[in-house]
Amino acid sequence: MNVPKHWRESPQRYRMEAGKCRKCERIFFPGRLVCPECGHTGFDMVKLSGKGKLHTFTVIRTAPSGFTDFAPYAVGIVELDEGIRILGQITDCDPDSLQTGDRLTSKFRRMNDEGKTGMIMYSYKFVPDNGI
Amino acid sequence: MREVAIIGIGMIRFGELWEKSLRDMCVEASLNCFKDAGTDRVDSITVGCMSSGLFTGQEHLSSLVPDYLGKINTPASRVESACASGGLAVRTAFLEVASGISDYALAVGVEKMTDVSVNEATYALATASDRDYEAFHGITFPGLYAMLAKAHMDRYGTTREQLAEVAVKNHANGVLNPYAQFPFPVTRETVMNSTMIADPLRLLDCSPITDGAAAVLLTTETEAKRLKKNPVVGITGIGMGTDTIALSQRKDILRLDAIDHAVRRALKMAGKKIGDIDFAEVHDCFTIAEILVVETMGIVDQGKGGPATIDGLTALTGKFPVNPSGGLKAKGHPVGASGVAQICEAVEQLRGNAGKRQIDNARSGITQNMGGSGGSCVCHVLEVK
Numbered sequence: 077m078n079v080p081k082h083w084r085e086s087p088q089r090y091r092m093e094a095g096k097c098r099k100c101e102r103i104f105f106p107g108r109l110v111c112p113e114c115g116h117t118g119f120d121m122v123k124l125s126g127k128g129k130l131h132t133f134t135v136i137r138t139a140p141s142g143f144t145d146f147a148p149y150a151v152g153i154v155e156l157d158e159g160i161r162i163l164g165q166i167t168d169c170d171p172d173s174l175q176t177g178d179r180l181t182s183k184f185r186r187m188n189d190e191g192k193t194g195m196i197m198y199s200y201k202f203v204p205d206n207g208i
Numbered sequence: 209m210r211e212v213a214i215i216g217i218g219m220i221r222f223g224e225l226w227e228k229s230l231r232d233m234c235v236e237a238s239l240n241c242f243k244d245a246g247t248d249r250v251d252s253i254t255v256g257c258m259s260s261g262l263f264t265g266q267e268h269l270s271s272l273v274p275d276y277l278g279k280i281n282t283p284a285s286r287v288e289s290a291c292a293s294g295g296l297a298v299r300t301a302f303l304e305v306a307s308g309i310s311d312y313a314l315a316v317g318v319e320k321m322t323d324v325s326v327n328e329a330t331y332a333l334a335t336a337s338d339r340d341y342e343a344f345h346g347i348t349f350p351g352l353y354a355m356l357a358k359a360h361m362d363r364y365g366t367t368r369e370q371l372a373e374v375a376v377k378n379h380a381n382g383v384l385n386p387y388a389q390f391p392f393p394v395t396r397e398t399v400m401n402s403t404m405i406a407d408p409l410r411l412l413d414c415s416p417i418t419d420g421a422a423a424v425l426l427t428t429e430t431e432a433k434r435l436k437k438n439p440v441v442g443i444t445g446i447g448m449g450t451d452t453i454a455l456s457q458r459k460d461i462l463r464l465d466a467i468d469h470a471v472r473r474a475l476k477m478a479g480k481k482i483g484d485i486d487f488a489e490v491h492d493c494f495t496i497a498e499i500l501v502v503e504t505m506g507i508v509d510q511g512k513g514g515p516a517t518i519d520g521l522t523a524l525t526g527k528f529p530v531n532p533s534g535g536l537k538a539k540g541h542p543v544g545a546s547g548v549a550q551i552c553e554a555v556e557q558l559r560g561n562a563g564k565r566q567i568d569n570a571r572s573g574i575t576q577n578m579g580g581s582g583g584s585c586v587c588h589v590l591e592v593k
């Protein structure tokens with residue numbers, strides 16, 4: 077992954093910027109150019125709260141290249157209070173103690189080193205509010 | 209539009225084929241297909257392959273395959289829809305014949321997966337997810353299906369035993385398939401005690417990493433009847449559907465709309481209902497996938513896939529046999545080849561050539577081949593003509 081590719085995604089990964097359709101007001105993350113609900117092409121940028129609850133999750137034990145040093149780690153789909161769902165890692169917790177429905181908040185975290193360039197990747201991850 | 213029939217099928221035994229290259233596998237499966245068809249006439253070639261680039265460093269299969277098959281100057285294309293690439297190749301070959309562009313169209317599905325390490329293969333497969341918003345976060349395909357399994361267990365009370373029974377059933381069928389990578393039986397206990405891959409899915413819930421190829425030769429129904437080489441099996445319905453690439457973006461993650469659309473379109477075109485069909489070959493990339501798919505196809509009610517599997521409904525001798533071949537689970541899952549191999553199995557069944565895994569009086573079958581976490585799906589209805 078080269079520098080422009082990562083830079084391009086930084087509004088989403090660093091600040092959780094989403095797109096809100098000006099016509100039907102649905103929110104999409106990541107933002108889109110066309111609203112799949114109403115076909116409108118005008119969007120406003122909204123920042124997501126990063127707060128929500130755990131919809132479903134798993135614990136990755138066999139990891140892909142770039143993540144093998146981190147296994148086991150939890151990944152889940154989080155339903156944000158805005159009503160949209162985001163996939164992300166769940167960190168700062170014992171993965172085996174997670175439960176569907178747990179309240180979570182997004183945090184800015186280090187992901188991994190990109191293989192070829194060694195570039196350090198950052199993104200949002202989710203942390204349980206009850207600080208397991 | 210012309211009526212289309214399958215006049216030849218060709219497989220190679222799936223497995224870790226260290227001695228065979230990508231090109232050799234394509235050629236062997238195609239030669240077996242020509243032998244079965246009794247002709248090597250080909251007006252067009254469609255290769256279904258997910259990621260020869262990441263798995264072997266080789267692209268441009270639309271030149272490589274005709275070249276090594278001794279068919280230079282034949283129009284060829286390579287199609288990709290992740291794990292549904294094989295089904296898409298058959299669909300494309302169907303369109304070639306139905307439209308009148310080709311009288312004889314070859315579809316070859318292939319994947320050479322064992323030239324890279326397991327972690328590299330896991331990475332390559334993860335590119336079928338949303339690269340920037342799923343794979344970037346370290347999710348894998350077993351991980352995506354594990355989240356579906358967890359959600360299904362939470363909503364419908366599906367159990368670990370029910371998931372395991374899918375593997376038990378498909379391995380029992382795979383024992384009877386000479387092309388299967390894993391022709392051995394497994395018990396529920398073995399499945400439930402195998403290595404955890406992504407909770408709650410274990411090693412024996414997952415289809416394996418496999419090298420393999422499969423080929424089918426299509427022509428018009430009229431031509432197939434004239435040739436008289438094999439009992440004529442027609443493709444009477446085709447259907448494809450698509451959905452969001454990212455699982456998280458679906459309104460209900462347990463609703464596989466791409467499968468729903470593909471199945472409905474294929475059945476509508478064939479003028480049939482699911483209850484009219486005698487068996488199905490479905491995309492059991494993970495045990496939970498077969499449960500989700502049989503529910504979405506309407507073979508069982510929503511949430512009843514697990515109990516139905518335990519009750520034997522989908523067993524070889526059940527009311528609606530699913531994956532008589534052993535499925536991706538036992539037969540192996542060379543991703544680009546799987547969709548074509550499903551067609552090969554359906555044809556064997558409809559010709560009455562399936563040996564010990566033959567389903568009695570099989571007159572019609574449906575195949576269901578999906579990409580990613582259900583972001584694309586290709587279905588075919590096959591019937592004895």
Ligand SMILES: [Zn+2]
Nearest residue numbers: 097100111114
């Ligand atoms: Zn809209």
